[in-house]
Amino acid sequence: MKRKASAVWQGGLQDGKGAISTDSGVLKDTQYSFATRFENGIGTNPEELIAAAHAGCFSMALSAELGKAGIKPERIGTTATLTLDKVDGGFAITAVHLDVAVKIPGGDQAAFEKATADAKAGCPVSKVLKATITMDAKLET
Template sequence: MSKTEGSAVWSGGIKDGKGAISTKSGALKDYPYGFASRFEGKPGTNPEELIGAAHAGCFTMALSLILGEAKLTAERMETKAEVTLEKVEDGFAITAVHLTLRAKVPGADDAKFQELAGKAKAGCPVSKLLNADITLDAKLES
């Protein structure tokens, strides 16, 4: 078992308040977030952006493992995770994540690559955590 943590502090109301997010590793230390950075495109981060980064990282790392099991090694993989936050009946919900992967994997054919990428999408721990519609657009580059 592995455990780590992230933390947040908040002061004020929902619209005028301010928060800061930190990670145990120090990758984020008191990094600002708030209503404006979440809903109005202002500077700062937001939980959905962090989930997107976590999902992209987890999926890409899982695919690296799966490729290795198939005796393949990626020269380069780049994943973007687009996270959709929508207003729903009882507030807000993350309803979807769309993963876009561009990869250069010497020796891989597209059919095998698609199979392995799909396996990584379904099996990565962050995918398993999210109760959202997770889609994948994977392209093998030559």
């Protein structure tokens, strides 16, 4: 399986602009720029897209892990907060924190904790990131 996305950048780093598209069409010439990446400009940026991918991937991985334990969640909500730091004269993604809330009526805390740990370790997006990944997971019953 292969997935594709593309980016076009025009101009210099600070005065240029770019557009990101995906083959699925979910993103189509979505604007990004220096301001959207390093300031508070309107548009997206690569780090935001990685955080969104991580939140979505983790939520699905957790659903799969809970399913292995015979548990069907009512709802999984994940927010991924990505940290981009200046490192060695450049930038690096140094951390991702996952805030997870899962609604499982009558949920088993031990099974929940095992499933969240396994999902964090096994999520394909987690595996590709070299950053430290932390998590706060809350079981709602």
